[in-house]
Amino acid sequence: MRLAWESLCRLPALDCWPVRQVLLKQLYFTGTESVMTIGLVGFLVGLIVITELNNLVGSNQSATNHVLIWVVVRELGPLIAAIVMVGRSSSAFASELSTMVINGEIKSLRCMGISPLSYLIMPRVLAMMLASIALAFYCQIVAVGTGWIVTALRLDISLRDEIFSFFEIISYREIVATLFKSAVFGVLVAVVSSYHGLRKKTAMTEVPQAVSQAVIRSLLAVFVADGVVTVLAY
Amino acid sequence: MSDMTITLQFSDVNCDKISGLSFALEAGEIAVLRMASKEEKLAAIELAVGERIPDAGTATLHGVAVHTAPRGNIGWVPENGGLISNLKVWENVTLPLWYHGRRRSAVDEGKIVQWLGALGLADEEVERFMASPAGRLTTLERKRAGLLRGLLLAPKLLVVDAGLFSGLAAELQEAWIAVLDAFVRETEDRSVLVVANGDAALPWKIIG
Numbered sequence: 001m002r003l004a005w006e007s008l009c010r011l012p013a014l015d016c017w018p019v020r021q022v023l024l025k026q027l028y029f030t031g032t033e034s035v036m037t038i039g040l041v042g043f044l045v046g047l048i049v050i051t052e053l054n055n056l057v058g059s060n061q062s063a064t065n066h067v068l069i070w071v072v073v074r075e076l077g078p079l080i081a082a083i084v085m086v087g088r089s090s091s092a093f094a095s096e097l098s099t100m101v102i103n104g105e106i107k108s109l110r111c112m113g114i115s116p117l118s119y120l121i122m123p124r125v126l127a128m129m130l131a132s133i134a135l136a137f138y139c140q141i142v143a144v145g146t147g148w149i150v151t152a153l154r155l156d157i158s159l160r161d162e163i164f165s166f167f168e169i170i171s172y173r174e175i176v177a178t179l180f181k182s183a184v185f186g187v188l189v190a191v192v193s194s195y196h197g198l199r200k201k202t203a204m205t206e207v208p209q210a211v212s213q214a215v216i217r218s219l220l221a222v223f224v225a226d227g228v229v230t231v232l233a234y
Numbered sequence: 235m236s237d238m239t240i241t242l243q244f245s246d247v248n249c250d251k252i253s254g255l256s257f258a259l260e261a262g263e264i265a266v267l268r269m270a271s272k273e274e275k276l277a278a279i280e281l282a283v284g285e286r287i288p289d290a291g292t293a294t295l296h297g298v299a300v301h302t303a304p305r306g307n308i309g310w311v312p313e314n315g316g317l318i319s320n321l322k323v324w325e326n327v328t329l330p331l332w333y334h335g336r337r338r339s340a341v342d343e344g345k346i347v348q349w350l351g352a353l354g355l356a357d358e359e360v361e362r363f364m365a366s367p368a369g370r371l372t373t374l375e376r377k378r379a380g381l382l383r384g385l386l387l388a389p390k391l392l393v394v395d396a397g398l399f400s401g402l403a404a405e406l407q408e409a410w411i412a413v414l415d416a417f418v419r420e421t422e423d424r425s426v427l428v429v430a431n432g433d434a435a436l437p438w439k440i441i442g
Contacts, residue, residue, distance in 0.1 A: 017332045018325075096320065108316035111283045112330045113305025119333065 004191045006117055007125040013118035014126075022119060026127035030089045034081075034135055037088075041080050042139040046072065046146030051154075053147075059155040065166045068147050069174065074234065075226070077140035078178055081132055082185035082222045086215055090193040093124060094214035097197025098207040106198070116198070125190040132186025133179050140178070177233040184229060188221040241391050241425040242282065242300070247291035251277035255291070257441040259391075264418055264426040266396065266434055267442040275395070275431040278442075282393045282427055283310050295391060306334030309389035313397030315380030319369035326368050327383040334387075349385050352413045353378050354406050373401065381410065390423055396430030411437060 013019045049071055050064070057063040097120065100106050106116050144166070152159040196214035201207070242259040251273050259265050267282075269275040280286035281293050284301040295303040309330070310316070317326045327346070350360050355378065363375065371379065377398055384392050394414070399407050418424050428436060 016335070018329050019333075021325075100318070103319060104316070105318050108312060109318070111280065111285050111310045111312070111316070112333075113284070113308065114330065114333050 003121065003195055004125065004187055007122040007191070010115070010118040010122040011126070013115070013122060016118075019119055019123055023123035023127050026124050027131060029092070030085060030128050031131035031134055034084055034088055034131070035138065037084050038081060038135045038139050039142050041084065042077075042142030043146050045076055045080060045139075046143035047150055049076075049143070050147035050150045054151060054154055059157055061151075061157055061162060061165050062169070064147070064151055065162065065169050068144055068166065069170050072143045072147065073140050073170065074174060074178055074230070077143065078132075078136040078182040078185055079222070079226060080139050081135035081182060082189060083219070085128065085132060085135070085186070085189055086218045086222065089128065090189050090214050090218045091211045093190065093193035094197040094211045095207055097194060098201055098210045099204075101198060101201050102204060102207070121190075121194045121198075124194060125187055128190035129183050129186035132182045132189070136178065136182035136185075173233075177229070181226065181229045181233070184225050185222050188225055189218045192218045192221050241296060241423070242427060243292075243294050244281070245292045245294075247281060247288045247293050249277055249281065249286060249289050252281070255281075255442060259425050259427055259441070261423050261425055262418060264414060264428065264438045265441045266428045266430055266436050266438050268434070268440050269429065269431050269442065272431045275429050279310070279312075279393055279395060279429050282391070282429070283308050304334075306330070306387065307390045309384040309387045309392040311380050311384040311392065311394040311398055313377075313395040313400075314373065315368075315371075315376035315378075315383075317368035317371070317376055317379055317383075319367070321368055322364070323366050323368060323371070323375075323379045324364040326379055327364075327386055330383065330387050346382070346386065349382055349413065350378070352409065352416070353381060354409050374406075377402075381413070385413070385417055388420075388424075390425070392417070392424070392426045394426060394428045396428050396434040396436065399434070399436065 014023065049067070053064055053067050109116050109119060148159055148162045148166070151157055151162060193214040196210045196217065199210065201210065239260050240258050241261050244255050244257050247255040255278065257267065267278060269278050277286065281288060282300065284303060284305065287301050293300045295307065300308070317323075318329070321329070346364070347357060347360050350363070351357060355363060366375070368376065368379065381398065384394070399410065402410065414426050418426055428434070428438060430436070
C-alpha cells in the first residue's frame with residue numbers, strides 16, 4: 001500500500017523526459033505487445049461461453065445478453081487482462097528490477113540523484129494501470145462481439161437485435177465498475193511485482209524466487225481485489 | 235581560505251563506517267581522498283554525493299548540506315561505470331542530464347565526440363559506441379561511458395571512484411587524467427574528488 005501511495009505521489013516526475021520515456025516503453029511492452037494474446041483469449045472465451053450458453057438456454061436472447069454482461073463484461077474481461085499481464089509483465093518487472101538490484105544499478109541511480117520510485121516504479125504502475133483498463137475493455141469487446149456473432153450464426157437471431165438488447169440491459173455503472181476494477185488490478189500487479197523485484201538481494205539465485213513470488217502474489221492480489229470490488233460494486 | 239572558494243567541506247563527519255573525517259576541496263581543484271578500506275570508500279562516496287546523511291558532523295557543498303544541494307550539481311563516476319544495462323549508452327549518458335531538468339538541446343553532440351576522442355575513442359567508433367546497449371559493453375567501454383556521463387552533466391562537483399583507473403593501460407590512464415584536468419579548467423567553479431581505498435597512483439593532492 002505504501003509503495004502504491006508513494007508511486008502516486010511521484011506523478012509530477014512525469015514532467016521529466018526520461019520518466020516519460022520509461023512510461024512509453026512500459027505502455028508498449030505491457031499494452032501493445034499483449035493485444036494479440038488478449039484478442040485471441042477474448043475470442044476463445046466468447047466462443048466457449050456463448051456455445052455453452054446456447055446449449056443451455058437455446059435462443060433466449062435476454063438470458064444470453066445477461067450472462068454475457070455478468071460473466072464476460074463484469075468478470076472475465078478484467079480478469080483475463082490481469083492474468084495475461086501477470087504472465088507477461090509481472091515476471092518481467094520482478095526479474096528486471098531484481099537484476100538491477102543485484103548489479104547495483106538501483107544504488108547507481110540513487111547516487112546520481114535519480115529516485116528509483118520516480119524513474120522506475122511510478123511509470124510502471126501508471127503504465128500497467130492504463131494498459132489494464134485498455135486491455136480489459138478490448139477483451140470485453142472481442143468476447144462480447146464473438147458471442148453475438150456465434151449466437152447469430154448458430155441460432156439464426158438478428159445481430160442487430162442482439163446488439164440493441166445488450167445496450168438496453170447494460171448500465172453505465174457496470175461499465176465504470178469494470179474499468180475501475182481493471183485499474184485496481186493493474187496497480188496491484190505492478191506494485192506487487194515491483195515490491196518483490198526491489199527487495200534486497202545478494203545473489204542471482206534469488207531472482208527466480210522473487211519472480212515466482214511476484215507472480216503468485218500478484219494473482220492472489222488480483223483475485224482478492226476482484227472479490228472485494230465485486231461485493232462492493234454489485 | 236574564504237568559504238566562497240570551498241566546493242566541498244567535510245567537518246568531523248561520522249557514519250557507521252567513517253569517524254571524524256574532515257577535509258575541504260576548493261573550487262578548481264582535483265584531490266584524492268584516501269580511505270582505509272573499500273567499505274569506507276563507498277561510505278565516503280555516498281556522503282559526498284548526498285546519498286547518505288552523516289550521523290554527526292557536517293558535509294556541505296558550497297555551504298549547503300550536501301544531501302539538500304541540487305542534485306544536478308553533483309556528478310558521480312563509479313568504478314565500473316554504473317550504467318543501467320537495459321539502456322543504450324546515449325540514454326545512459328543523457329539520463330542524469332535530462333532527469334535533473336536540462337533539455338535535450340543542452341546535449342552538445344560535438345562535445346560528446348570531443349570528450350570521447352580525449353577518452354581514447356576514434357571518431358568513427360563514436361556512433362556505434364553511443365548506440366550500443368550498456369549490457370553488451372566491455373569493462374573498459376562501461377568505464378568510458380560512465381566517465382562521459384559525469385563530464386556531460388558538467389556538475390560543480392564530480393565524485394570519481396579511483397577504481398575507474400584500475401586495469402587501464404598506462405597511456406589511457408594518462409589520457410583520462412588529462413581529461414579530468416581539462417574538465418576542471420573549463421570553468422572556475424568545478425572540482426573533482428577522487429575517492430580511493432589504499433594507495434592510488436594518481437597525480438593529484440591527497441586529502442583526508
